[in-house]
Amino acid sequence: MVPDRMIATSSCRSAWLAAVAALLLSLCPSFGLAETTVKDFRVGWVLANPDGAFDRPTIGINGQWPIPQLTATVGDRMILNVHNDLGNASTSLHFHGFFQNGTNYMDGAVGVTQCAIPPGSSFTYDIVFEQPGTYWYHSHSGGQYMDGLRGAIVVHDPAGPYEGKYDKEIVLSISDWYHELSVDLIDQLINVENPTGAEPVPQAALINDTQNLSIPVMPDTTYLIRFVNIGGFAAQYIWFEGHSMRVVEVDGVWTEPADADMLYITPAQRYSVLLTTRSDTSANFALVSAMDEGLFDVIPEGQNSNVTAWLVYDATKPLPAPQPVNELEAFDDFDLVPVDGLAIFDHVDHSFSLEVQMDNLRDGANYAFFNDMTYVQPKVPSLYTALSVGGTNASSPIVYGSHTNTHVFKHNDVIELILNNGDDGRHPFHLHGHNFQVVHRSDEDGGIYIPDDLAASEFPRVPMRRDTVFVEGNGNFVIRFRADNPGVWLFHCHIEWHMDQGLVATFVEAPEALQALQVPESHLEACRAAGKPTAGNAAGNIKDVFDLKGENKPPGRLPEGFTAKGYVALFFSTVAALMGMAVITWYGLIDPNVKDRGAEHQPLISEDNE
Template identity: 50%
Template sequence: MLKLFISLLGLFLFFLINLINAAEVKNFYLNATYVNVNLDGKYERQAIGCNDTYPWPTLEANKGDRIQLWLTNGLNDTNTTLHFHGIWQNHTNQMDGGDMISNCPIPPGGTFIYNFTLEQSGLYWYHSHTAGQFADGFRAPFVIHDKNTTSGEDEFPYEYDEEVILTISDWYHQDNVELTKDFLDLYNPTGAEPIPESLLINEGMNLTWKVEPNKTYLVRLVNTGAFVSQIFFIEDHQLEVVEVDGVYVEKNITDHIYVTSAQRYSFLLHTKNSTDKNFAIMQLCDQDMLDVPGNLNTNETSYLIYNEDADLPTEAYIYDWEDFLDDYYLSPLSGSELLEDPDYQIVVEVTMNNLNDGKNYAFFNNLTYVAPKVPTLMTLLSAGELATDAAIYGSNTNTFVLQHNEVIELVLNNADAGKHPFHMHGHHFQLVQRGPDYTDETDPVPYDEENADEFRDVPLSRDTVFVRPNSYIVLRFKADNPGVWIFHCHIEWHMIQGLSLILVEAPLQVQKDEGQQLTENHISICEAAGVLPSGNAAANTEDFFDLTNENVQVKDLPSGFTGRGIVALVFSCIAGILGIIVLGIYGLLPINEKKVIEDFGVESIELDETSSNDVQPNTKSSTSL
């Protein structure tokens, strides 16, 4: 018996040593700095780069590795944060990077140390979670390889020969500060989103990707843009989808993929045997998302190169662009079944409307998110037993308190005529229902539980999903990750408008978890940023129910005003003011008698005309693989 025990102990130690050897500590030192770039070849502008270069580096690690990342804010005029999109952060909620949610902002000159262990594998990305900064270039992929802890072999479930990472995104010629100022403005009462100037691929344009014949590529594709969804396809090639948002799925062959902001798809691309022709790689903007045309070229072409001596391909077309892959019908390879009936159902309605300042805001259940004075996680940690009461987290944070291990059903009714991609921190959720497009309906169509379609037995899980216009989605997840998690639209302009809610999950368990307590580094960052690391949403440390002087939304419009009404009022006022100015200018001008005579045809004279037509060449930057 003793020999058996010793043998088992030796075997256990052997596997433990191998596990320790396989898991590594990956150290990264990143400094956010301003750099000048011309990503589309049309316009040079200031962007947010890393260590005085651009783009930010792709991070790679293995499942089980511990990440230690030092982020220094080298931006001299603004705070920043860093979010690892799709990473659950089990027991490390303060490393999630949500500005004034789980984290204090990093002030200029400050350094935050992110320290967490990777429990997932697949394609993720990292980006700033402060004030639209990822639209300025603070973004890059994060690949977590599924390595066997003993053999070191990649345990990705499908075979391939080579791996390629592609980012697609939108790009603006103005920075987010300027764009936000014009967007949240009295003179943009309809809330028309800023239109990008370009669609990028791998942070450039006109990508040339040299491939070999008869080879299988694993392509990891992520939309790191701030606004528009894109349709991605490769001329005359099929895409075999095998992973979605870090979830392995059963193979599904499609011709083109619809990718919203923040979504990730991995697919296998089998190249042809012949090398006599090259093919177009296409990005198509979802034009339904654009309120005004702008100057965006909505179809961008890159190049899949089999033969460098052959001609480059021309633009390729699809004639039924809405016939793209429907992720609702993908099946997770794990076979995870539908969660049981929910313990708690949250029902929210999305609307867009104007408040008393004339600006257009976004709402969940008539509340637009306004950040508290104390990060919500720090309110939780300092509130004791009161942490289970949603009231202490503020009247404008849309906070819901969840019990540990409850099954949560989130019903989102979209009463807006636009598509929205929604992302949840800290979880994958099951996509239980997604309603059709009701754009042509007079009124929005909310979820009707009594007449719903039959749920799938094995639904897809992911962390970012889109809802169709005037329609609904229904999501389920298990509250098994104690912490403070934000659920928000990943269109950055809508998040700026307030389209967010907060899930406070198992708050008493968070308080008991030593790993969840604030690091000394985090506390020092809060002090440097002038943010109190304790207290309720109003920074009151004495009475957590006293929300005096909390941050709240602008007051409602006076009774009788509607969005359309204020639009009409604003433009009528503008027209009236312009009319008065024009009349005043012309009224003060001296009378030119000769011109009056000419106008009445009494006398004619020849007029010299000059014209100029300066045409600038449209040069685009190019990238290659």
């Protein structure tokens, strides 16, 4: 028999454990709901034809495309084993919008927080879903998400401000689609034969990676509709005919409701809206998404920049053609107010400017620049440099390379970034590891931002926050964020072509605090498999971390006075000269007898024709 004293002790212990468990659950409502899932993704080539033109090679997962949407609840954990079956290309995955606080090595940016995963190798991402909202994941290597390696992520929040205020949820991705592989398009873009840097124009727009999508809806029902632009170039205007929207989330930040008829969503941006359907089910309604053709240098003949889907109330009723609109006038996100009420960071510890420019280098190709510097990926991922050169040395921008545009921030400082766009096109800029306050954004042709007391007094008291914001052509914006996430984070244009051209900067945040980070050994194995160094400065130099001899570099600068037009003229003049020399050489090599025989057969000019 078990003594009564032991039963009593056991009962007391059980009661105590139950009380502790109840306390933990009360402190963390999602504690009991958190799940850990293990997924295996084999990344490989498949054939796909989303716009009905023809099958083309596309990057899928586990033999399927579109790739799976990831869905989780706040607190869930995902262990994701990625195996590269591409055979002819390395890859990676970036979880766009996730802060990765304390796990900088899971950010997925090749050359920054990891080496690319070589063909035949594997890599494990361990992700805890700490942020509610709408996100996405995509390759951060060689423009591969343009080839299909891109998908939505939804993180539900049982304690969110809009829980119980909608009945159903719909996730809609919008994207652009190309008929050629990104690697070939990048070669065409950064090429002496394209000295003006004209970006490749997509052949089609897609919704949920298809066209002519039908979305069944119920009458008198409120839907939370999550939009994700997973495209690589085109921003898109999007609207529902016969319905209005209330914006409630941008880039993972819940906002106070704001009415909108039309949204403008750049690559990498996300919106959630509440839409209440009609009572009448006698008709169906078009959902239209139109690519911003203002971004395109040339509109190809036969180009269709629109894609239509339908809210289907009754599948037996026709799907109406969309109605023409007089102008594309979208909702302005600048005035959105976050639900959490986070006030503007009114004390700035460090302010700096980035100037955007597009220009040519000595190879005749067009590149993109921040502060007259075009980004070139270092030989050692910048995070590995920060961890291997030591705390004091890690605070020096020099060790990260001459062409990584590195800025070092102190822990918990408030950072103000002023961006001036010297280009006449819109650019969406994304910051890894943070969302930021958008405290100012100019109109088109707003010129260079000049700080003054008057401008500061006009900043919003509770600014809109997001992780991707666009700047107008020849305009500017000002953003602020707190450097509370030790790590190495990219800031870059999320037009893939511009990132490939070098419109990238590196932010090294709290390098001293970062030293405690331990990169998983399996991550370093990906570098070894690819023959890449994992320690030292940007050039892989361990002995003298300030010696950058052998680092990766861009082509040299143009001679003074050369312009893109000059290069066009030089290129075609050179081609003409070479063709002329070739003809002369060919003619000179012909047998003289052949020449004479040819002369015998030439028609004579008669005296009447002289």
